[in-house]
Amino acid sequence: MEQHITDTRQANRRFGKHAPDQHDLSVLFLSRVGARRRKALLAEYREAVYDKAFPDSDLAENPEDWAQYIDGKLPPPLPHTEVILLLREGKVIGGATVEYYRQADAGLLTYLAIAEDYREKGLSRRLVDAAHKALAAIASKSTLLFAETEKFDDTAEEDERAALIRRHRRLDALGAYAIDFDYVMPPLRPGAEPRALHLLVLDPPDPGRAPRVSAHTVRALLQELAQSLQTRLEDHAPTRAMEAFLAGRKTLTVSRLPGTRFDRRFRETPVIPLHGPAAFTFAFELGFTGQRGEEQPPAIVLKSIMDTLLRDKKVREKLIEPARSYLDDVTTGPPGHNGRPLLFLAAGDYRGSPSRRVMLKRPERWLYKAENEGREMHAAPRTTAFELRDCFCVFESGRVFYLPTLVLPEDAEEGSDEYTVLQLQALAMKPEDPDEVRRYGDLEFTWQPFEHDGPLGGSIFDFIEARLAWLERNEPATQPGAFRDLIHAYGIRRPGFERRAVRPADLRNLCISIESEELVQTAERANAIFDHDGNGAPDLSRLKSADRSWIAPGGTLDLPPHDDPENDIDRKLLALAGLATGVPDFPWQDKSEVHDSTRPGGASVDSVLYVHPRFILEVAREWRSFTNSLESLGNCPYLLLMWIAAVQDELTVTTIEDRIEDMIYDPGREPARFRAIAMRDVDSVRRNAKRMSGRSGARILEKNLQRRLDLFRFHTIHRTGKIFRYPKEKAALEMLLHEKGIDDRFERALAMIDRIEGLVEDTTSMKSAYTEKRTNQALAVIALLGLVSVGNDIALALEKSDSVGIVTFWVLITAALVLIAYFIWNEITARRDR
Incomplete structure (x- = not known):
């Protein structure tokens, strides 16, 4: 059954530009009217609204048949049904049908329709709200409400596809989420066939909670639905496969409907050919866990490892030297000095091995989202052959990185272009929002570790996990x-x-x-136009391109080019700006965006370096160190070292910031979520310093000290130092750290630790002063009590002068009571202040 909002063209006859007066509308639940009126209203609903909204006989039912289910007297699997009608001046203008499946404890909004003259006026919201109320009355407020809609078909005719996108967006506005699995609707009647649709849930996830639904609930609903339709899921291959899938899952994720994800379709129009060589190195951080899931302790003494490796000639020559031989001359010390990590190859045999061949399959279309608008790019499916080079990098902090490099050889049969680079950049840009299009899912990597086995295929994460497992087991x-x-x-x-x-x-x-002469020339042209060095005003007239020949005919793809016709900026400058920022919609960048995007982090006579939070891009004319290392590391050793050092430092300072955040806002008494008192634990020592026992106060201050000690032991000291000796590499690393803001973040974090330490020291000093004062007061009381005892002795000794002894005795007792009263008053005052 299909939840459906009809959306054909609006009729010419309208009741004004605005929605009908809400006072003229009423919502009627058919369970609350008599049988005769119920039958008449269902007949009116069918004739005026339903039949026109659902002309497809494979999806339509007879509304008059619903009357027998409305009272819920028929037993399961037949549903307890409620029909809700929307009336205007007594006439039916819309309706919704809700079915409650009692064994599954789930609701299904099977039909929703609005009369043609009243569509696009916000009336569907009233029916959906009424459907939730009806289900809550039949079942409970916690019962989920499901629905169905047509499956998105990107091969449909343009009008049909546009109509479906509009429908998905309307459902999205009503709070509908698509459940992420291949849903197949059971046949509505004997002899019919199952139909692929989207199954929806109309209860959006709570803020801060994972968008998931129970697979058991979904499976139970579909089993009961099939039984009510006098069929079984196992009777048809598609529904049988769906049930088997649900049986093996605990939960199912939900996401926005596909029709909401993109708005425009284009064909690729590349203008910068990349014939290589080119290298793409990904940094994957490896984690090692114990039997109970604990992380292994950090810190690795690299110097000891290197000293030992000097005696292992075979390992040193095969795995260490190919990387070390380039770096020893330009660094200030071997691995383990000044924060320099240990780089070593993943395997000794790296030439001609079948495990080094990686094929990148680009699909016919790929999706991305920009400025809250989805885009869909089309091109002929393409396969690009890469060669795999991989190595590991270990830091003294204990961080271990796996660095696979995809190398595009200079003599590759098929070159590449800016779109391939953008799609690989999208892998590192990973959107975290579940509503975003998962761009890394558009690419497929195939890899054949053994010639006699078939190729393995999947996402980059499948490929990397397979490669690591192969390295562990097949050395x-x-x-x-x-x-x-x-x-x-x-x-x-x-x-x-x-x-x-x-x-x-x-x-x-x-x-x-x-390596690309064309890209370097384009970068030089951008620098000359915008004068990034600050020597003059930008010459914006040179932005324009007189040559628009790159807008090629559509060929077999009847789609417009990926181009903004109103943007007269040179297409190559736009493409360079897109590559520098990882932005696929580069044709829509304006002058200011192109100016900012093409500003390099560093530049030399024959190269330019762009820095992004998720990647760095260096382009050069000729690159001897890069070319010489293609067969080993696969990337330029100097660039690789400074890049991975910056990644390590960025992760280190992020960890420090997180620990400082915990120290300030989550001292341990209760977790801080949205509002919290900063340094509440230390403040409790300050507020209670007059009366707090030494043990409890010391415990809090000791925990704070332990946090600061851990920050120093495990994180602060592991910042990389001055790795490079020569000015060029030294300046490049400093620029990289500066562009990423890592140096500033370290300085702020260390300053914050110093401030916390100062506050803790002041609190400790104040508490010590109060403790010393209480000790002196206690000694005074003891001394007074000793005087009382002396007075009593005097009274006994002066039996003849009893009045003198008694007076002395009571004077001392009075002084002691006054002092005790003073202590009590101080305590009351301190509590009142708190």
Whole structure:
């Protein structure tokens, strides 16, 4: 059954531009009227609204048949039904049907329709709200309300596709979310066939909670629905496969309807050919967990590992030297000095191996979202052949990175262009919002580790996990291997700990290197136009391009080019701005955006470097170190080292900031969510300093000290130092840290730790002063009590002068009572202040 909002063209006859007067409208529940009127209203609803909204006989029912289910007297699996009608001046102008399946405890909004003259006036919202109230009355407020709509078909005719997009957007406005699985509606009647639709849930997830529904509830609903239709899910292959899928799941994710995700369709129109060489290095952080899920302790003594490796000639020559030989001359010390990490290849045999061949399959279309508008790019399906180079990088902090590099050889049969780079950048840009289009799902990587086996295919995360598992299990005894001879042998993965499977969050950053004379010339032209060095006003007249020949005919793709006809900025400048920022919709950038986007982080005579939070891109004319390392590391060693050092520092300062946040807002008494008192634990020591016992106050201050000590031991000291010796590399690393804001973040974090330390020291001093004062007062009381005892002795000794002894005795008692009263008054005052 299909939840449906009809959306054909609006009729010429209208009742004004605005919605009807709400006072003229009424909502009627048919369960609350008599049988005769109920039958008449259902007949009117069918003739005036329903039959016109649902002309497809495969999806339509007879509304008059619903009358027998309205009172809920028929037993399950037949549903308890409520029909809600929308009336205007007594005439039916819309309706909704809600079915409650009692065994599954789930509701299904089967039909929703508005008369043609009243559509697009916001009336569907009233019916949906009434449907929720009806279901709550029949079942409970916690019962989920499901619905159905047509499946999005991107191959449909343009008019039909546009109508479906409008329908999905209206459903989205009503709070509908699509459940992420291949839903197949059971046949409505014997002899009919199942139909692929979207199953929706009309109860949006609570803020801050995962958008999921129970797979068990969905399966129970569909089983009961099929039984009510006198069929079974196992009777048809599509519904049987759907049920088997649901049986193996606990929960199902939900997301916005596909029709809401994009608005425009274009064909690719590349203008910057990239014939290579080019390299794309991804940084995946590896995690190792114990049997109870605990993380292994940080800190690795790289100097000790290097000292030991000097005696292991085979491993050193095969895995260490190909990276070290480039870097020793330009760095201030070997790995383990000044924060320099240990780089080593993943395997010793890297030439001609079938496991080094990776095919990137780009689909016919790919989706992205920009400025809250979805875009759909089309091109002929393309396969690009890459060669895999991979290595590992280990820091003294204990962070371990796997660095796979996809190399596009210079003599590749098929070159590349800006769209391939943008799609690979999209992998590192990973949108976290579940409503966003998952751009990394558009690309498929195929990899064949053994020639006699078939290729493996999947996303980049599937590929990386398969590659790591292969490296762990298939290292040949004749060749050194990173896992066996380094990661396992030197405690980088400690005994008893296992490597955690790769997750999307483990993809930390991307480093791109491209040799391209055309890109460098375009960057130089952008610099001359905008005068990025600040030597003059920009010459915006040079932005325009007289040549528009790149707008090629559509060919077999009857789609407009990816171009803004009103934008006369040179297309190559726009493409460069897109590559520098990872923005696929570069044709829509204006002059100010192109100015900002083409401002490089660093530039030299023959190269330019662009810095983005999720990637760096360096383009050069000729690149000797890059070319020489294509067969080993796959990327320029100097660029690779400074990039991964910046990634490590950024993760380190992020961890420090998170720990400081916990120290300030989550001292442990209760978790801080949206509002909290800063440093509440230390403040409690200050407020209670006059009366707090030494043990409780010391415990709080000791915990604060432990947090600060951990920050220093595990994070603060692991910031990389002055790795490079020479001015060019040194300046490049400093620029990279500056462009990413890492230096400023470190300074702010360390200053915050110093301020916290000062406050804790002041609190400790104040508490010590109060403790000393209480001690002196206690000694005074003891002394007074001693005087009382002396007075009593005097009274006994002066039996003949009893009046003198008694007077002395009571004077001392009075003084002691006054002092005790003073202590009590101080305590009352302190509590009142608190």
